[in-house]
Amino acid sequence: MTVTTVVDVVYASSTAVHQQLQNTPVQVLCPNCHAAIWTVVNYDIGMLTYVISVALCFIGCNLGCCLIPFCIDDCKDAIHTCPICNVEIGRWKRM
Ligand SMILES: [Zn+2]
Numbered sequence: 001m002t003v004t005t006v007v008d009v010v011y012a013s014s015t016a017v018h019q020q021l022q023n024t025p026v027q028v029l030c031p032n033c034h035a036a037i038w039t040v041v042n043y044d045i046g047m048l049t050y051v052i053s054v055a056l057c058f059i060g061c062n063l064g065c066c067l068i069p070f071c072i073d074d075c076k077d078a079i080h081t082c083p084i085c086n087v088e089i090g091r092w093k094r095m
Pocket of ligand 1: 030031032033034035082083084085086087
């Protein structure tokens with residue numbers, strides 16, 4: 001008989017971890033070094049960043065204001081990496 005339990009640590013290669021990735025660090029088992037780690041979150045320009053930028057242009061913010069989303073982490077995708085081996089574990093896309 002198999003007992004299924006819910007644990008905080010999941011393998012990073014599973015689809016479950018990609019579903020729980022957001023813009024905050026998560027605890028996973030690194031698929032590369034197999035250590036239980038908290039991911040390091042970095043931010044990268046994503047689709048939402050461009051969409052907000054274009055939207056700002058359309059409403060008249062075209063004197064540099066449309067570049068503001070590129071400076072705001074809340075407008076960017078979150079990239080989760082392992083603090084030990086620096087492997088990219090997953091990417092959380094806002095769009
Ligand atoms: Zn690692």
